Amino acid sequence: MLSQFALSFFSKSPLNSSKPHEPLKFQLPLSNLYVKNSMKAPVTSSSSNFGFKELLETFTVEVQKAENKPLNVPLVAPFTIATSRLDKVENVAIRIELKNGCVGWGEAPILPFVTAEDQPTAMAKAKEACDMLKNCSFLTLEAVLGEIGDLLPGHQFASVRAGIEMALIDAVAKSIGLPLWRLFGGASNTIITDITIPIVSPAEAAALASKYHKQGFKTLKLKVGKNLKADIEVLQAIRAVHPDCSFILDANEGYKPEEAIEVLEKLHGRE
Known part of the structure; x- marks a missing residue:
């Protein structure tokens, strides 16, 4: 999710615009789909069964405005890995507004030693x-995604x-009043995740x-x-x-095979 810092880049086109939405245009009739051109449109039982595949084939895309701006944000603390150190993010924020008034947000993460692109x-x-x-x-949405891929x-x-x-x-999902997690078939709107600790001193890590x-x-x-x-x-x-925690070790290609084995042996108390 983009931060408020990123949203301020596009202040001339606020998300909570009171501009009335135009009717949606679909290639095929969707008699079972609840459609309301509002970012706060409720989800009904009939629309909850509507999936991404159907949306690809039936939603006609009409873009009113599309823009991108640099998203440069300093980190609270340096993020160090085996191959580099990151003190700030230099990404690209993307805002797309459809002719029905619905707005979608995207972010292109830029990490030159991982991604092929630099920010320019x-x-x-x-x-x-x-x-x-x-x-x-x-x-159709499917055709537009194909154009983007080309x-x-x-x-x-x-x-x-x-x-x-x-x-x-994001903009298309808002157009039909479905959250993305449901559109992609998710069974829940919550997930269990890990959290990353960068390369720091033992005291800082603890x-x-x-x-x-x-x-x-x-x-x-x-x-x-x-x-x-x-x-x-x-x-x-x-x-x-944190004696009961599980570890995911990410060496970013920093270990030789024998070093990786040594770390695992130490971790399990075997010398």
């Missing part, structure tokens, strides 16, 4: 995609493609683990792989304050 490239390609969408009327192919533009698709599908333990996290993802001895000390420090 992502900004340029996102603008191309936004311009294309504004001139791409009366096509413009932003493969791994080369995967982050930008994800951000554009995210914003478009403090974070204790904090996350109190917040209810049972699985911790540990960034490791920079210093074998320090990694083992961090794991032992965390075990002392």
